Amino acid sequence: MGWLEDESGLDRCEANFVPLTPLSHLNRAKDVHPEREALVHGNRRFNYSQYHRRVTTLAGAIAKMGIRPGDVVSTILPNIPAAMETHFAVPACGAVLNAINVRLDTATVAYIFGHARPKLVFADTQFLPLAEAAAKDLAHPPVIVEVADPQAGHSATGKFHEYEELILNGPVDFNWMMPEDEWESISLNYTSGTTGKPKGVVCSHRGAYLMTMGTVISWRMTLYPRYLAIVPLFHCNGWNHTWLLPAMGGTIICCREVRAKAIYDAIADEGVTHFGAAPIVLNMLANAEPAEKRDFDRTVEVFTAGAPPAAATLKAVEGLGFNVTQTYGLTETYGHVTECVWKNDQWDELSDGERAAIKARQGVRIPTMEDITVVDSETGVPIERDGKALGEVVMRGNSVMKGYYRNADATRDSFRGGHFWSGDIAILHPDSYIQIADRSKDVIISGGENVSSVEVEGVLMHHPAVSLCAVVAKPDAKWGEVPYAFVELKQGATASAEELIAFCRKSLAGFKTPKGVKFTELPKTATGKIQKYELRKVVSAD
Numbered sequence: 038m039g040w041l042e043d044e045s046g047l048d049r050c051e052a053n054f055v056p057l058t059p060l061s062h063l064n065r066a067k068d069v070h071p072e073r074e075a076l077v078h079g080n081r082r083f084n085y086s087q088y089h090r091r092v093t094t095l096a097g098a099i100a101k102m103g104i105r106p107g108d109v110v111s112t113i114l115p116n117i118p119a120a121m122e123t124h125f126a127v128p129a130c131g132a133v134l135n136a137i138n139v140r141l142d143t144a145t146v147a148y149i150f151g152h153a154r155p156k157l158v159f160a161d162t163q164f165l166p167l168a169e170a171a172a173k174d175l176a177h178p179p180v181i182v183e184v185a186d187p188q189a190g191h192s193a194t195g196k197f198h199e200y201e202e203l204i205l206n207g208p209v210d211f212n213w214m215m216p217e218d219e220w221e222s223i224s225l226n227y228t229s230g231t232t233g234k235p236k237g238v239v240c241s242h243r244g245a246y247l248m249t250m251g252t253v254i255s256w257r258m259t260l261y262p263r264y265l266a267i268v269p270l271f272h273c274n275g276w277n278h279t280w281l282l283p284a285m286g287g288t289i290i291c292c293r294e295v296r297a298k299a300i301y302d303a304i305a306d307e308g309v310t311h312f313g314a315a316p317i318v319l320n321m322l323a324n325a326e327p328a329e330k331r332d333f334d335r336t337v338e339v340f341t342a343g344a345p346p347a348a349a350t351l352k353a354v355e356g357l358g359f360n361v362t363q364t365y366g367l368t369e370t371y372g373h374v375t376e377c378v379w380k381n382d383q384w385d386e387l388s389d390g391e392r393a394a395i396k397a398r399q400g401v402r403i404p405t406m407e408d409i410t411v412v413d414s415e416t417g418v419p420i421e422r423d424g425k426a427l428g429e430v431v432m433r434g435n436s437v438m439k440g441y442y443r444n445a446d447a448t449r450d451s452f453r454g455g456h457f458w459s460g461d462i463a464i465l466h467p468d469s470y471i472q473i474a475d476r477s478k479d480v481i482i483s484g485g486e487n488v489s490s491v492e493v494e495g496v497l498m499h500h501p502a503v504s505l506c507a508v509v510a511k512p513d514a515k516w517g518e519v520p521y522a523f524v525e526l527k528q529g530a531t532a533s534a535e536e537l538i539a540f541c542r543k544s545l546a547g548f549k550t551p552k553g554v555k556f557t558e559l560p561k562t563a564t565g566k567i568q569k570y571e572l573r574k575v576v577s578a579d
Contacts, residue, residue: 056215056216056217056218056219056221056242056243057219057242057243057246057247058128058215058216058219058223058242058243058245058246059223059242059245059246059249059277059280059281060125060128060129060213060215060216060242061215061246062249062280062281062282062283062284063085063088063089063092063125063283064089064213065283065284066085066088066089066283066284066286067085067086067088067089069286070084070085070283070286071084071085071086072084072085072086073085073261073286073288074288075087075088075282075283075288075289076088076118076121076288076289076291077288077289077290077291077307078117078118078188078290078291078293079188079189079291080188081118081188083118085283085286088122088283090209091122091204092122092125092126092129093126093129093207093208093209093211093213094203094204094205094206094207094208094209094211095122095123095126095203095204095207096125096126096127096129096130096207096211096213097130097207097208097209097210097211098203098204098206098207098208099126099127099130099132099157099203100130100131100211101207101208102157102180103156104130104132104156104157105131105132106130106131106132106214107131107132107133107222108131108132108133108155108156108157109132109133109135109153109154109155109156109225110123110127110132110133110134110135110155110156110157110158110159111135111136111137111149111150111153111155111157111158111159111179112134112135112136112137112158112159112160112270112271113137113139113146113158113159113160113161113164113167113168114136114139114159114160114161114164114184114270114271115139115161115163115269115293115294116266116267116269116270116275116291116292116293117161117184117186117189117291117293118291119159119161119184119200120136120270120275120279120291121266121270121279121289121291123136123159124136124270124274124275124279124280125280128216128223128224128242129213129214130211130213130214131214133222133223133224133225134223134224134225134274135149135153135155135224135225135226135227136224136226136270136271136274137149137227137271138227138269138271138272139161139164139167139269139271141167143167143170143171145235146167146168146171147170147171147172147174147175148234148235149171149227149235149237150171150172150175150178150179151175152237152442152443153225153227153237153442154177155179156179156180157179157180157182158172158179158180158181158182159182159184159200160181160182160183160184161184161185161186161191162183162184162185162186162191162192162193162194163186163189163191165181165183165194165196165197168181169181180198181197181198182197182198182199182200182203183196183197183198183199183200184199184200185199185200185201186293189293216242219241219242219243219246220241220242220243220439221241221242222239222240222241222242222439223240223241223242223245224239224240224245224274225237225238225239225240225442226238226240226271226272226273226274226368227368228368228369229566236441236442236444236447237441237442237443237444238368238369238438238441238442239438239439239440239441239442240274240371240438240439241439243435244371244435244436244437244438244439245274245277245280245371246280247405247435247436248277248280248281248371248372248405248436249277249280249281249284250284250404250405251403251404251405251406251436252276252277252278252281252373252403253281253284253285254403254404255362255364255373255376255403255404256311256338256340256362257338258285258311259285260285260286260287261285261286261287261288262282262285262287262288262310262311263287263288263290263307263308263309263310263311264278264282264287264288264289264290264309264310264311264312265290265292265300265303265304265307265309265311265312266278266279266289266290266291266292266312267292267295267300267312267313267314267318268312268313268314268315272368272372273366273367273368273371273372274371274372275313276313276340276342276366276371276372276373277371277372278313290303290307290309295314295318295321296321297321297322297325297326297329297330298325298329300312300318300322301322301325301329301330301331302331304331304333304337305331305332305333308335309337310335310337310338311337311338311339311340312337312339312340313339313340313341313342314339314340314341315341315342315566316341316347316350317505317561317566317567318341319339319341319350319351319354319359319361320350320354320504320505322354322357322359323350323353323354323357324353324504324527324528326528330357333358335358336358336359336360337358337359337360338359338360338362339354339359339360339361339362340362340364340373341361341362341363341364342363342364342365342366342372342373347397347494347495347498347499348390348393348394348396348397348495348498348499349393349495349498349499350498351363351393351396351397352389352390352392352393355393355396361396362376362377362379362396363376363377363396363397363398363399363400364376364377364399364400364403365399365400365430365461365471365473366436367459367461368438369437369438369451369457369459370432370436370437370438370457371436371438373403374402374403374405374406374409374432374434374436374437375399375400375401375402375403375406375409375471376400376401376403377395377396377397377398377399377400377401377470378400378401379396397472397495398466398470398471398472399463399470399471399472399473400470400471401469401470401471402432402434403436405434405435405436406432406433406434406435406436406437407433407434407435408432408433408434408456409430409431409432409434409471410430410431410432410465410471411428411429411430411431411463411464411465411471412428412429412431413428413429414428414429414477417431417453417454419465420464420465421465422465422466422467422468422469423464423465423467424464424465424466424467424472425464426464426465427462427463427464427474427480427487427489428462428463428464428465429458429459429460429461429462429463429477430459430461430462430463430471430473431454431456431457431458431459432456432457432459433455433456433457437457438457440452460476460477460478461473461475461476461477462474462475462476462477462480462489473491474489474491474492475489475490475491479491479509479510479569481508481509481510481518481519481520482510482517482518483510483513483516483517483518483519483520483548483549484515484516484517484548486548488520488548488549490507490508490509490510490520490569492545492549493508493520493522493541493545493549493550493551494506494507494508494522496540496541496544496545497522497524497537497540497541497551500532500537500540501527501530502526502527502530502531502532503524503525503526503527503532503537504525504526504527504528504530505524505525505559505567506522506523506524506525506559507522507523507559507567507569507572508520508521508522508523508551509521509523509569509572509573509576510573510576511552511553511576511577511579512576512577513552516548519548519551519552520549520550520551520552521551521552521553521554521555521576522537522551522553522554522555523554523555523556523557523559523572523575524537524554524555524556524557525556525557525558525559526556534553534554534555534556537551537554538550538551538552538554555575559572560572
């Protein structure tokens with residue numbers, strides 16, 4: 038199908054077929070934008086010529102250390118220049134990048150080391166004790182290279198080879214090892230592992246390249262964006278944004294510590310135009326102290342994902358000068374694969390509350406995805422587009438993982454029927470926009486009725502005293518499970534459990550109303566997701 042009658046001599050060759058890889062973006066930027074600012078970290082600034090040269094010498098130094106194509110190289114780094122540079126240098130010497138969450142415990146990092154079997158690990162000075170402790174009992178521990186960050190107060194200890202020494206002494210004429218096949222692996226990322234051992238998600242050069250191209254369209258990007266790197270690069274490779282920016286001649290501003298003042302300062306002083314962040318970061322910006330906030334003269338474009346945001350949070354943050362686009366995705370999909378495409382002609386004139394409610398939807402597939410829909414978890418039949426029926430989000434397209442590393446059973450199970458099954462529960466609106474209702478494990482079944490914890494949380498977030506909340510299932514002798522709320526209050530605000538329960542009762546059916554409220558700081562992952570499994574332990578122990 039689709040072939041001409043005679044295609045003799047029309048074969049692929051080096052002139053007309055090049056494997057897709059995001060490495061090409063930096064190679065091009067070095068030629069097209071050599072003097073443009075590429076990377077900023079405090080008082081350190083590199084243009085694209087310098088950025089490319091540092092990546093080249095680093096890749097050569099890694100190869101000289103005995104790393105071969107297909108070997109795994111791990112990193113334990115915050116969002117500093119080394120995190121950006123290793124994203125190019127590691128695959129440029131043919132190796133596979135394994136960026137590890139800096140907030141994991143020693144046992145989990147040791148498991149990842151044992152499973153991924155890295156030959157080399159780049160560790161920020163602050164996280165050297167974690168790397169050392171995780172590696173100490175391994176039969177074949179990785180070589181550790183220390184990455185110092187003196188301007189953040191983390192000077193080199195002198196115990197290991199230091200990152201800048203490798204770059205200084207690496208070969209400036211190292212030839213990048215571009216992939217021979219775009220299906221070759223570029224990264225190995227581990228899931229959060231909240232329901233068992235973390236799984237290793239394998240991503241390809243092709244998928245990463247196409248994600249960068251799809252993001253340009255979805256984010257409505259033009260040349261020379263100034264991107265604030267808030268999304269940790271150990272989370273879906275920073276949603277692939279670091280690989281994307283050179284294609285646009287853009288600038289990456291590093292954000293080592295995610296604090297409201299640091300973000301507002303970067304926006305005001307560095308001219309930030311774009312950033313990605315979890316809803317918890319948006320909540321932090323909306324509730325920042327007046328002394329932390331700065332004025333800025335532009336609308337900052339924001340991608341948010343990681344958990345369904347409350348409409349109240351979106352409404353508050355947009356009033357500060359941020360245009361928020363809700364997205365959705367998983368580690369298994371290189372990050373965001375849906376977007377809430379805004380329909381100007383239909384939605385611009387709606388009230389603030391109505392606009393915020395629509396912006397809380399996860400939307401429709403991005404251009405690199407072929408199909409994303411919601412189906413009955415048992416039958417696989419698409420659910421009704423009525424905004425009420427619940428089903429599981431399934432998807433297929435070029436931004437879906439290769440599979441789980443050394444876990445063929447889990448890979449087969451997740452790829453049933455030609456789709457990737459996400460485990461996320463959602464509704465479909467009549468216009469085909471998806472809206473996440475819950476993770477499958479977070480749905481509360483009370484007296485045989487399904488309760489969306491996200492729906493209850495959305496109501497609670499409209500209370501003026503609530504800064505953040507999470508709702509989980511509490512075991513109940515009569516109903517099986519009932520909703521139970523954990524709440525963080527805004528600084529200086531007060532509220533009682535009875536007040537919040539009564540507030541919810543005005544908007545929710547009785548079985549959906551929380552049966553108890555606990556005021557506490559919520560446990561969170563490094564990417565801002567609330568760790569509901571920890572909260573479930575609390576209510577189960579009561």
